[in-house]
Structure formats: structure tokens, C-alpha cells
Amino acid sequence: MTQKIHTYTASGDILSTTAGTFWDEVSKIIDTLSSSEVLRLDLRASTMVDSVGLNAVVKIIRAVSDLGSKVQILIASDYLKKLCAFTRLDEKAEIIGP
Amino acid sequence: MGLAKFIAKLPWLGAKKTTALLFDEAQVRSQLREATATLESVFGNLSENIIEIDSRTESLKNHCHTLLELAGGHNNGTTIILEAAQALEDPMQYIEESLDKRRDLKNLMSVCEKITNTLLHRQNEMIEKLKPLKFMLVFYKIEAANLTAEHQSTFITVSDEFLRLHTMVDKTFRENIEKLTDAKSRISRAVDNFVQEHNNHTRQVKRHRNIISDTISSLNRQLSENSLQNTDLHYATEHFQSALEKLVIALQTEDIFRQRCQHIEDSLDNKPNHLSNLAWALLNSRKIDAAAREMREASKQVDESLKAILTQANELNDISVSMKQFKHMTASADGMIQILLDSFDGMYGIFKHSEKLSSDAQEAVSPVKSLVSGLSVIVNRVSINIQFIALNAQVKSIQVGEGSGLEVLAARTAEISTELKELGDETEKDIEKMQLTVEKIAQLIDEDRKSSANLAGNLGEHDNSNTQNLHNLRNDTFNTLNHISETLNFVKNFLEKDRDKLDEFPLVASSLEGIAQSILEVSGISKLDATELALLEEEIVDELIEAEKTSHTSLNAHKETSLEVFDRNADDSEIVNTTGDVELF
Numbered sequence A: 001m002t003q004k005i006h007t008y009t010a011s012g013d014i015l016s017t018t019a020g021t022f023w024d025e026v027s028k029i030i031d032t033l034s035s036s037e038v039l040r041l042d043l044r045a046s047t048m049v050d051s052v053g054l055n056a057v058v059k060i061i062r063a064v065s066d067l068g069s070k071v072q073i074l075i076a077s078d079y080l081k082k083l084c085a086f087t088r089l090d091e092k093a094e095i096i097g098p
Numbered sequence B: 001m002g003l004a005k006f007i008a009k010l011p012w013l014g015a016k017k018t019t020a021l022l023f024d025e026a027q028v029r030s031q032l033r034e035a036t037a038t039l040e041s042v043f044g045n046l047s048e049n050i051i052e053i054d055s056r057t058e059s060l061k062n063h064c065h066t067l068l069e070l071a072g073g074h075n076n077g078t079t080i081i082l083e084a085a086q087a088l089e090d091p092m093q094y095i096e097e098s099l100d101k102r103r104d105l106k107n108l109m110s111v112c113e114k115i116t117n118t119l120l121h122r123q124n125e126m127i128e129k130l131k132p133l134k135f136m137l138v139f140y141k142i143e144a145a146n147l148t149a150e151h152q153s154t155f156i157t158v159s160d161e162f163l164r165l166h167t168m169v170d171k172t173f174r175e176n177i178e179k180l181t182d183a184k185s186r187i188s189r190a191v192d193n194f195v196q197e198h199n200n201h202t203r204q205v206k207r208h209r210n211i212i213s214d215t216i217s218s219l220n221r222q223l224s225e226n227s228l229q230n231t232d233l234h235y236a237t238e239h240f241q242s243a244l245e246k247l248v249i250a251l252q253t254e255d256i257f258r259q260r261c262q263h264i265e266d267s268l269d270n271k272p273n274h275l276s277n278l279a280w281a282l283l284n285s286r287k288i289d290a291a292a293r294e295m296r297e298a299s300k301q302v303d304e305s306l307k308a309i310l311t312q313a314n315e316l317n318d319i320s321v322s323m324k325q326f327k328h329m330t331a332s333a334d335g336m337i338q339i340l341l342d343s344f345d346g347m348y349g350i351f352k353h354s355e356k357l358s359s360d361a362q363e364a365v366s367p368v369k370s371l372v373s374g375l376s377v378i379v380n381r382v383s384i385n386i387q388f389i390a391l392n393a394q395v396k397s398i399q400v401g402e403g404s405g406l407e408v409l410a411a412r413t414a415e416i417s418t419e420l421k422e423l424g425d426e427t428e429k430d431i432e433k434m435q436l437t438v439e440k441i442a443q444l445i446d447e448d449r450k451s452s453a454n455l456a457g458n459l460g461e462h463d464n465s466n467t468q469n470l471h472n473l474r475n476d477t478f479n480t481l482n483h484i485s486e487t488l489n490f491v492k493n494f495l496e497k498d499r500d501k502l503d504e505f506p507l508v509a510s511s512l513e514g515i516a517q518s519i520l521e522v523s524g525i526s527k528l529d530a531t532e533l534a535l536l537e538e539e540i541v542d543e544l545i546e547a548e549k550t551s552h553t554s555l556n557a558h559k560e561t562s563l564e565v566f567d568r569n570a571d572d573s574e575i576v577n578t579t580g581d582v583e584l585f
Helices: A019-031 A051-066 A078-086 B003-008 B011-017 B025-072 B076-145 B149-225 B232-251 B253-268 B277-322 B336-400 B406-459 B465-501 B504-523 B530-573
Strands: A005-009 A038-042 A070-074 A094-096
Touching: A005 A019, A019 A038, A019 A051, A038 A051, A051 A070, A051 B336, A051 B465, A078 B277, A078 B465, B025 B076, B025 B232, B025 B253, B025 B277, B025 B465, B025 B504, B076 B149, B076 B336, B076 B406, B076 B465, B149 B336, B232 B253, B232 B277, B253 B277, B277 B465, B277 B504, B277 B530, B336 B406, B336 B465
Parallel strands: A005 A038, A038 A070, A070 A094
Antiparallel strands: none
């Protein structure tokens, strides 16, 4: 059975200046998520994620995991790919790309 | 057989001995210079790149060291992490203390609930006590009917007062009972909520305490176990630098090759008299061949060095990203910084929730506060009214005189009045106790709310310097990782371009080999059989050995130079030199 995927598309980098809005907007999607569904964070427009941004992503993954759901993260930047491996975010969510 | 005798037996060879040189010296010189120029051009570019890469390697080493420090929580990281943990200690302690206060609050609210219950009970009792008034009103009217018009009106007034009082009691007490029931239910819910949240907060604080305690233990363990010198990243950095230093040594073959070519060129003008032209041709062919081999060898060594550097760069890149030895790496999504940030977030959540709990409790108690003061007024008014009515009835019955039933009714009214007064007095005491309890509750809630708001404000992400420091520490780690990655990409791009340039070397070497072969062919040496060639080789043995000695003298001199360079680098990097045995020829 195909899992229903809810997608949030970030318009740019996830930094301390944007992480609050990012969390607020994704939280609204999480509120509608059920356990068999997937949250997809499309970060292909992002080239940078700073510590506050990472904190927001970790909070999102935790909130989604608490619901029994899963998170996919789409990325296009090599740096983000490295960052996901370095921070071991790739052990907590499915990283797709680049 | 001597070579001279042997040559003499070969008419064509003997004839050539007397002729001019058997190869084109000018062409040989030109080819040698071309080869040297090609080598100089390629090695010159490589050397320039090496200088740039070397300076970046120094910065790379520093970045790797910084990454180890940051990821491992060393130095400044330790201070920031410990300060953050300490900063969490105060709010956690406050929450634990406030949990005790909340226990008091919960007890007070339970008292409040009990008093509400008692007041409800008393209201019902008062209603019960006042019930006979309804019948007495009828009796009053019956008895009053037997009196004179003047006394009748007096008693009708009394009965009207009875009626008014009864209506008032009926209405207000019913309302009070409803309000008290509602208040009791609100307080009960608030108490249940308190109990539930109290347990929840206790669990959360305990969990955060354990996590923070584990984090600090992990940090200490990491600091003691992962010495910066024993990490994969440290070794990878050393290997990278070592590969780079091997390339520096390989590049010094340029000088050696140039000297070898120069030596060949110089010797072209100094043909030893004892050598035949044929032997002279063979000697130069062999020397040029050796130079071609050296060039191929140099190319191979440089290529291998570049490959080694690229391999080390990739390894260093992978290790810097994986940091496998750091189980509690500060920058990881479940590392020490994230744990502390989560704890700050958790504590902040508890305080915000406490504020909400306080507000809910205040909301639950607030109507009770106004209700009990209203109740007090009503109970007072009822008590005074009934006393007044009883007194009035007694006075009127005395005025009417003995023998009327009014006397009995007045006496009964007085009894009810007394009973109600007693109940009223009890209610007053309960109300007083209730007021004190509610005030105490309000005070505790107010204190708790102010402190919670204050601490929540301190823990809030924007105002909290500790969380800012933790974020800065993690951002520094990310930036360092980025620097390492950029430096390695720079090195890889440079070296991959350089490797392409090495393709020119085999062409030059082939050209040299072509000259060597052409000398052999032009001079006719290529047509000699094995015995003849062996004899000719024998003639040039001493010259070849001499040529090799000259080259080795140069080589040793160069080895020394490269070792000096290497020692200088090794002093900086504390790397033991293992490349002194590298055979360049």
C-alpha cells in the first residue's frame, strides 16, 4: 500500500532567522499527520542549515516519530549531504539526494 | 680477445672508427633541452601548486585539530557544556522545589474542596432548618385571623417577613448550592490536573536530570578516552601531510634529471680518446636511455604521490564527516549539544505549562473567593432577619397576651433562629477558613506564576546566553567541517589537473628513447650480434660507472636537501620521517 506523503517545501536556508517560521509551518502539517503517513521535508532550495535550523529539524523528526510516522528529507546540496552524515541526521531520517 | 683486435677484424666497423661521430650531436642536445624544458614547465606548475597546497595543509591541520576539539567538547566546548548544564541545574532545582510548593497548593486546594463540601452541606442544613417556616407561616395566618384588626395587621406583617425571608432563602440558597457544586467540581478538576501534572513534571525533571548527568559523564569519558592524538582524524591528517611531503621529494627529481641531461650534454664535447666512435655512440645512447628511464620513473613517482595525496584527501574527508570514534559528538543530532538544547526546551516547556496550570488553578479558585464572601453576607442577613422576626413575634405575642397560639409560634421561631444562628456561626467559621485558604492559594499561585514566567523568560531561546553559546559551538563545528571540505576540494581539483599534465612525460621519455635508438641504428650498433655488443659494452663499462657515480653524487646531494626540507616539515608536524629511503633512481 502506498504511504500518503505530506510535503513541506522550504524556500531557502534553514537558519536561526528562519527556523522559527520553518518549525511553525511544519508543525501545522505534523498536526494533521497520522501514524502510517510520511512527512517529506523538501530542502532542495536550501544550501545551509545552521545549529538552530538543525535543532528545528531534530524537533520535527522527534515529533513525527512520536506519532509513529517517518520523515524523508530531500536535499540537493553536497554540503547538506555532508552535514546530514556528520550530524548523524541520516540515522534518524531518510535522506534523499543529491 | 681485446676490443681493438675485434674491431680490426670488422672491416665496416673498423672503417667507422676513423670517421666522424656516428650521431647528430646537435639533435641530441636539442632533444635533451626540450625534455628538460618540459619537465621544468610541468614541475614548475606542480611546485607552485605545492606551495599553495602546503600553506593550505597547515590550515587544514589546524582545522582538523579544531574539529576534533569542537566535536569532542574539548577546551572551550567543555566550559560551554558545563556552564549550560549548570544553568539547567537552577531551573530544575526550582521545579523540584516548586513541586513541593505545588504539593502544598494541592493540599490547600483539597482543603478548599472539603470546605466547599461542608458549606454545601451547611446550606442544605439551613434549608432544612428553614423548612418549618413554610408551615408556621400558615399557622401565623390562622392564629392572626382570631385577633383584632390592629393585632392582625401586626402579625400579617410578621408573616410577610416570614414569606420574604423564605423566598430569599429559597432563591439565594439554591443559587449558592449550584455555585458551590460548580466550584467544587472546578476545584476537583484543578486538583486532579495538579496531581497528574505534578507527576508528569516530576518524571520529566527526573528524566532531564538523568540525561544531563549522563551527558556530563559522557563528556568526561570522551575527554579522557579520546585523546586528540589517538583519533582517526589525527592520523588521517598526518597521512595526508606525509603524502604531500613524498610529493615534495618526488618533485626534486627535476633537478636530478636536469643535471643528468646537462652531464650528457657536457660530455658530448669531451669524447675520451681511448674510446672508439662506436663505443662513444653506445655510451651516449645508454646515457640517454637512462635519462628516459629516470623521466618515466620520476613521472611514475609523482603520479603515485599525487594518487596517494588524493586517496589521503578522500580518506581525510570521509573521516572528518564520519567521526566514528566520537559516540557523543557534540554536533550530532543526538549529541551533547542537542541533549542540552532539548533539556532547555523541556524546562522551558515545563515552566510554560506551570504558568498555564497556575492560571487554571487561579481560574478555578477565583469564583469560590467571590462566592464565599457573597455567601457570608447572605447567611448573615438570613440569621439577622430570622432573629429579628423571632424577636418581633415574641414582642407581638406578649402584647396580644397569654393564651394565644402566637406565643408558641414565636417560641418555635426563636428556636429556629437560634439553630440557624449556630449554623450561621459555623458557616462563618468555615467561610473564614475558606477565605484564608483561598487567599493562601492565590498567593502561592501568584508567586509560582511570577517565578515560572521569570525562569521561562530566562530559558527562552532568544534570551538564553547558554543556548546561544551551544548554538555558536555547533555552528563553529559546522564551519570548521566546511573549511576542511573546501580545502580538500581545492587540493583535489588542483592535483587532478596536475595529474593530467603528467601525460607529457611519457612523450618526452619516448622521444629520448627514440634518440637513443636512433644512435644505435645510425651507428650500426643495432646490427651487431650479441658477442660483438658485449665486447662494445665492455669498452664503455668504466664510463658508465663514472656517469652513474656522478648522478648518484647529485642524487645524494638532493636526498640530503629533501631530507632537510622534510625535517623542517616534520618538526612542525611532529611526524617521524619515513621517506628517507625513497629510491628516486
